[in-house]
Amino acid sequence: MAVRAVIVGNGVAGIEAARTLQSARPDAQISIVSEESDHFFSRTALMYVLSGQMRYRDIEPHSRALYSELGVERVRKRALGIEGRTLLLEGAPALPFDVLLLACGSSPRPPPWPGSGLRGIGHFVTLQDLEWLEGEVHGRSGADRPPRAELLSRDPGSPYRARPRGAGKALAPIVIGGGLIGIEVIETLLAAKRKPRFVIKDRWFWPVALDARESGWVAEALRAHGVEVDLGVEVERFVDDGTGAVGRAVIGGKEVPCDLAVVAIGVVPNVAWLGPSGPRIAGGGIAVDTGLETSIQGVFAAGDCASVPSADGGEPRPEQLWYTARDQGRIAGKRMAGLAATYARGTWYNSAKLMDIEYTTVGHVPPSHRPSEGLTDVFHEEKGRVRSTTRLVLENDRVVGFNALGRRWDHSVIAEWIEAKKDLGFVRANLRKAAFDTELVPPLEW
């Protein structure tokens, strides 16, 4: 009999799982449950829709015919929990399953400060956040937006709820949280000709990925665009403007005007809905084994919501990256098809663009704001025709990590060196082989 598979989540983990499962078991009956959207979209590209660089349809990575081509049934409902071998849904009969994948992602971490419930305070993680922020910054006019018919939930606790449309002013916007979402919102506000304030509680931007030297360059780029960068300060409270909307914010003991606050202080796995009868939780996410199976047999988890076993034997924790979600989704798809597969994340890598500064990281680069376990690094700064920084993290003489700004690198080449335990001399001598700059860019001199 055909396997009945239910996937909770229409993001990259869910879609990759459905594609993998369908190709391994073409007869599988697959349902994708999503509260957020009818179609899979690239969450990492939401900022480009807000800025006006792309339309919403442009950030959908596949043709909308994908679901019918895969024979996948879509269920636009809120999942409420697991009961036996069924998934409970809001306002619909429970869905029976033989195998279930929880790829339900994460939600923005809620702001802990007094006044956080005022209008004009929100996040930038979901499709509904895009809709809300679009209204706050641009009002009714502007670029193509996701059609409102796609918005579903009115539950005040849901990150996917529809919200009242803003006035399109955002004359004194504040972005809170020194990470990737924060800087993306800053960029979209700059594109909308606003001068945002960037409030970061750490001493420099994104300390988990950048050291003070690297981050200093990013702060310089932000300030050159007129961003007020507040480092090492905390938000204390928001103040009502008299209409139920935010009017001012108290930050580091100072009261500043604020008619829009975007809170980007991290995300937390969506696990609360599973309740006590759900699978075991660990490290904030759904605990899985190396085959991505949860404590309930036949129930798998992948992506932002899953706590995967740590490679170094430490606490299981979620790996909240596009790439890990994609890879985990593919493994989970194989498992749901009844095939053996093991997730063992290889060498870490990531990239981003911080304003106009390219960023690539490979391997083990310890968070710069905490003491690092006996590691050293060599750092090179280039300020010629190209501006760049290159940092190699060393354990004795062996290169274990790579952190670079300003140039493009092929992470796969560097990952091979790290896995082959190459030393500093080798990596320095061969670094050009990993260069991935666009043509005519002069090579790095080091």
Place this chain on the structure above:
Amino acid sequence: MYLQAQEGLMSTYRQGWRRRDVFAWILAIGFLSFYLTLYYTDFFTPFAVALGLRNKWYLYGAIYSLVMIGGGAYYLKHHGSSRYNRVRITVNVAVQVLLAFTLPFVMTMLGEKEHYFSYLWPLKIEYMYPQTLATLPVYMVAYSIAASFVVMPILTIRYGKRWYCSWICGCGALANTLGDPWRHLADKSDRAWSVEKVTVHTVMVLAVVTTALVAWNWRWGGSMPALSAFVFKLQEVYGFVVGAILAGIVGVAVYPVLGARIWCRYFCPMAAMLGLIQKLGRFRVAVKPDMCISCGNCSTYCEMGIDVRAYAQNNQSFTRASCVGCGMCAHVCPRGVLKLDNGGAASAKRPGRLPIVD
């Protein structure tokens, strides 16, 4: 200092004239009217004479040069953070201003017959008509033949068609200057790709057949008057439909509503020929494995309507016949996944590093 490399693109869809609003249509009708007036009336002749430019075509050449310089400045302002973009657009505009306007103008001043060194057969089909060749000095005949049959294939094998379409050609230069604000309007659908393959290769075959028949007619036409009359007609129709209507009038008038490379993509016989050679050559768009986040910037800003993301998210380096190597996909990628190169082995699908243990 830029917001992102693509700072110049961030407000694309916030500008109505760049997303087919009424003003875009008015602009398109304006361009169309301008070309119809230029081609089929003498309206511009008195202005040309008053400016000492002899005839309306030199006046057009002057306007064309100025528009390209202005559009080149727009391009640099928006995409100038990439060195490839800077060098490419500067060379392309300079080639056009010098070889497509200044040099022909000076040649006629010196009593020579004008010659556009930047145009080659089959784009300028009459450059291989025997009757044209017969009137040219030997060095120009040698130039035309060598450029079309020796230099063109060699450079295309080595560097792809971009050496011509994005560094030399006037249609490309106008598309990337005047037309650049509308590059995202290129149709990315599979249907458009199917249509493009049929139309562009049809025009290419027509260009070759027309050239061959015109040559035959020149040498032997006298013996078969009926066929000779047909060849005259074909030559005339090709010149009118392809040379004037498609390349000149439609090609530019549709910029604000369909994007800037309509002529290059659907109709240019030179682009079709270069594209076939490109498929055999070393040029490719290299894809770095596993780093694509499927954001869609590359596909959105491809002026030839290539769905670059479909390859990138599949870890697949590729060569598409239509790719003119403008470099914008690589430029706008926020994760540095794409790179134009001349390294060959285009079809290689790089294995991802997904750690699956079966």
